[in-house]
Structures are given as structure tokens and as C-alpha cells.
Amino acid sequence: MLYATSNFLVPNGTFIVVLLAFLLVVGFIAKYVVPPLNRELTERQDQIRGELEAADRAKSDAEEADAERRTLLEAARAQARHIVEQASTTADQTVTAAQTRAQAEYDRIVQAADAEVTIARQAAVEEVTTKVGEIVLAAAERVLGREIQASDHRDLIDEAIAAVRAETEGTPAGAGSGRASNSGGSR
Amino acid sequence: MIPGLPILANRLIAINISVGDRVQRTLFGIKFDLDIVWATMIAAAIVIILGLILRAQATSGVPGKFQLVWEMAIGAIKKQVEESIGPRGAAIVPLALTLFVFIFVCNLFEVLSIGAKLEWLPAPTSDVNLPFAMALSVIVLVHVSSVRTRGVRGYFRHYFAQPFPAKLFPINLFMNAVEELVKPVTLSLRLFGNLFAGGLMLSLLASLVIWKLGPVPVGGLLSVPFTVVWKVFDMAIGAIQAFIFALLTIIYFDMAMATDGAH
Numbered sequence: 373m374l375y376a377t378s379n380f381l382v383p384n385g386t387f388i389v390v391l392l393a394f395l396l397v398v399g400f401i402a403k404y405v406v407p408p409l410n411r412e413l414t415e416r417q418d419q420i421r422g423e424l425e426a427a428d429r430a431k432s433d434a435e436e437a438d439a440e441r442r443t444l445l446e447a448a449r450a451q452a453r454h455i456v457e458q459a460s461t462t463a464d465q466t467v468t469a470a471q472t473r474a475q476a477e478y479d480r481i482v483q484a485a486d487a488e489v490t491i492a493r494q495a496a497v498e499e500v501t502t503k504v505g506e507i508v509l510a511a512a513e514r515v516l517g518r519e520i521q522a523s524d525h526r527d528l529i530d531e532a533i534a535a536v537r538a539e540t541e542g543t544p545a546g547a548g549s550g551r552a553s554n555s556g557g558s559r
Numbered sequence: 560m561i562p563g564l565p566i567l568a569n570r571l572i573a574i575n576i577s578v579g580d581r582v583q584r585t586l587f588g589i590k591f592d593l594d595i596v597w598a599t600m601i602a603a604a605i606v607i608i609l610g611l612i613l614r615a616q617a618t619s620g621v622p623g624k625f626q627l628v629w630e631m632a633i634g635a636i637k638k639q640v641e642e643s644i645g646p647r648g649a650a651i652v653p654l655a656l657t658l659f660v661f662i663f664v665c666n667l668f669e670v671l672s673i674g675a676k677l678e679w680l681p682a683p684t685s686d687v688n689l690p691f692a693m694a695l696s697v698i699v700l701v702h703v704s705s706v707r708t709r710g711v712r713g714y715f716r717h718y719f720a721q722p723f724p725a726k727l728f729p730i731n732l733f734m735n736a737v738e739e740l741v742k743p744v745t746l747s748l749r750l751f752g753n754l755f756a757g758g759l760m761l762s763l764l765a766s767l768v769i770w771k772l773g774p775v776p777v778g779g780l781l782s783v784p785f786t787v788v789w790k791v792f793d794m795a796i797g798a799i800q801a802f803i804f805a806l807l808t809i810i811y812f813d814m815a816m817a818t819d820g821a822h
Contacts, residue, residue, distance in 0.1 A: 380686070380755075384591065385586065385590050389591065394692050397607065398696070400606075405613060408613075409629060409630065412622075413630060416619045
């Protein structure tokens with residue numbers, strides 16, 4: 373081993389050795405380092421791309437599901453509204469119908485009661501009229517001492533009866549005419 | 560005038576900082592610098608071991624920090640190649656990656672040096688042989704790819720037909736010849752010069768130790784912090800030079816592979 377000083381800008385035999393060493397390193401890197409690095413970078417890129425695509429898909433799926441949910445919800449709401457409307461309409465109709473029926477029933481009952489009252493009153497008046505006529509006739513027979521023919525004195529009897537009726541009821545003229553025809557018919 | 564400085568100057572001259580001291584052996588009449596040889600071998604071994612560790616650890620899943628550093632390096636180089644040369648340049652990526660990593664590892668050896676007359680593990684890039692070897696490899700491959708891209712006729716016509724019109728071919732030829740000859744020289748000497756200067760700076764800082772003012776070892780007190788600061792700076796220089804070498808390689812390939820005459 374010797375320590376030599378030479379022109380340091382001039383390459384020597386070392387050049388060949390270091391050149392070979394350098395080329396060896398280049399070969400190693402080119403063969404054993406760059407391909408796996410590239411492969412891993414590509415794989416990772418693919419993975420990331422795949423994951424991003426999957427995320428996109430999941431997102432669009434979720435959006436679709438959400439849209440469907442919204443549509444369904446809207447439809448359900450509309451249906452519910454419809455049902456409520458229908459129910460309230462039906463209820464209104466039912467109430468109206470019931471009211472109508474009740475009114476009709478009430479009217480009918482009132483009418484029937486009116487009619488019954490009228491009939492009863494008429495019957496009562498007829499009875500009273502008949503009885504009064506008989507009493508008057510009987511009284512008159514007793515007074516006169518002979519039989520009186522009712523038909524001969526019809527006008528007189530009717531006049532008396534009308535006077536009695538006016539006195540007991542004070543009824544309007546319409547009732548009087550009905551009574552006149554009824555009293556005539558009942559005989 | 561700082562007292563003691565003339566003494567320092569005298570002492571420095573007396574030390575006579577020499578350059579290019581190597582552990583030399585002659586084999587078959589050829590001189591070999593053994594320290595550069597083994598330093599280069601160690602650097603190559605480090606790079607190969609780093610590559611083997613990467614191969615063992617590499618995963619396409621979540622990468623570790625070690626893999627990330629490799630991926631950052633190769634990513635930066637691929638980006639550079641794709642932006643300048645395009646997809647055709649993919650073959651250059653391993654070369655550029657090796658240049659960057661290998662030169663960077665070599666340059667880091669300078670952190671270990673102490674400014675001695677003879678370093679036991681010098682940065683191999685601070686000797687001309689390795690930069691020349693790398694620059695030669697690059698330039699040969701650049702010319703090969705130029706012939707491949709342009710064809711033999713296109714390759715030679717390229718030197719005559721540009722940058723000026725073909726009528727001025729003597730000027731074109733002269734300019735292109737100078738350019739092509741300068742490329743490997745600048746490529747290698749830039750790297751060598753930076754690293755060599757770094758080592759020289761360490762020698763100067765180390766020799767500062769002999770500067771004393773009476774009993775006070777002024778130089779010794781200054782030498783240590785200066786050396787520390789310089790070594791940090793030197794690491795940055797090492798990284799930058801490795802990057803520049805790889806970048807210029809890509810640029811030379813880009814110029815060689817440009818199908819158009821313009822570059």
C-alpha cells in the first residue's frame with residue numbers, strides 16, 4: 373500500500389471497478405426494485421379506484437333507496453290524507469243522513485200526534501154533539517110532551533149545537549165547516 | 560488585523576492541504592484507488608440492501624414509512640419522466656432512480672469524514688472516477704436512445720440541421736459537437752466538484768484547530784460548531800446534487816428522444 377498523489381482529475385483503473393459497481397446497482401434496481409414498486413403502486417391505484425367506485429355505487433344506491441323511501445312515504449301520506457278525507461266525508465254524510473232521518477221521524481211523530489189529537493178532538497166533539505142533541509131533544513120532548521122528529525127540526529138543533537160548540541171551544545170557522553159535514557155524516 | 564492570523568496562515572501553508580490522496584495499489588500496471596473502490600462497494604451494498612428490505616416489506620396495502628420514501632422517490636422521477644419524455648421514457652425510470660439513490664448514499668459518506676489527509680470511508684463521488692463512470696453510462700445510453708428514436712440517418716442529420724437552418728451546417732455541427740462533449744464533462748464534474756469542495760472545506764475547518772491566541776485555542780473552539788454546521792449543509796448539497804444528476808439525465812434523454820428538431 374502506498375500513498376500516492378496524482379492529478380486528481382484523471383481517472384484511473386478505479387473507473388472500471390466503480391463503473392461495474394454502478395451498472396450492477398442499476399441492474400439490481402431495474403430488475404428487483406422498480407417492478408415490484410410499480411406493481412404495488414398500480415395495485416394500490418386500482419384498489420383505491422375500486423374502493424372509490426364502490427363508494428360511488430353505495431352512494432347512488434343509498435340515494436335511490438332514499439328517493440324510493442320518499443316516494444313511498446309521499447304515497448302513504450297521500451293515501452292517509454285520502455282516507456281521512458273519505459272518513460270525514462262519510463261521517464258528514466252519516467251525520468246528515470241521521471239528522472235527516474231524525475227530522476223526518478220527528479216530523480212524522482209530530483204529524484201523527486197532531487192527527488191523533490185532531491181525531492180525538494173530533495171524536496169528542498161528535499160525541500158531545502150527539503149527546504147534546506139527544507139531551508136537547510129529550511128535554512124538548514119532555515117540555516112539549518110529545519115526540520119531536522129530529523129531522524123536522526134539524527136546523528134548530530144545529531143552531532143550538534153550534535152555539536154550544538162556540539161556547540165550549542171558540543174554534544175557528546174552518547173547524548166548524550168540517551164539523552158540520554162530520555156531524556151530518558155521523559148521523 | 561487579527562492577532563495570531565499570520566501565524567495561522569503560516570501554519571496552514573505548513574500543513575499544505577493536499578488533494579486527491581488515495582490508498583493506491585497497482586495491478587497489471589493499472590492504478591486502483593482502493594478507498595474509493597471499497598467506499599463504492601459499501602454504497603452499492605447499502606443501496607442493494609435498501610432494495611432488498613423494500614422487496615421484503617413491500618405491500619400494495621398501507622405502506623410503511625420505508626416504502627413511502629421509496630415510493631416518493633420513484634413517484635417524483637416517474638412524474639418528471641412522464642412530463643418531459645412521455646410514456647416512451649418509462650425505461651429511464653430505473654436508471655434515474657438508481658442515480659438519485661446511489662449518489663445520495665455516496666454523498667452521505669462525507670458526513671463521516673473528519674477532514675483528515677486520508678479518509679477511510681471517503682464519499683466515492685468526491686473522486687472523479689465514479690462521477691465519470693456514471694456520466695459515461697448516461698451519455699452512452701442517451702446516444703443509443705437518440706439513434707433508436709431518430710434512426711442512424713436522423714441521428715447524424717440532427718447535428719447538421721439545427722439549431723440554425725441546414726445551410727449553416729458547419730456552425731450547427733460545431734455547436735452541437737461542443738454541446739455533446741460538454742454534457743458528460745459538466746455532468747460528472749458538477750457532482751465531483753461539489754463533493755470534493757465539501758471534503759476540502761472539512762479539511763480546512765479541521766486545520767483551524769491549530770489557531771491559538773496565546774493560551775486560548777480560538778480555532779479549536781470555532782472548528783467544532785463550524786464543522787457541524789457545514790456537515791448539515793453538506794448533506795443538503797448531497798441531496799441536491801443527487802437530484803440534479805438524476806434530473807439532468809432525464810433532460811438529456813428528453814432532448815435525445817425528441818422527435819422534432821426543436822429542443
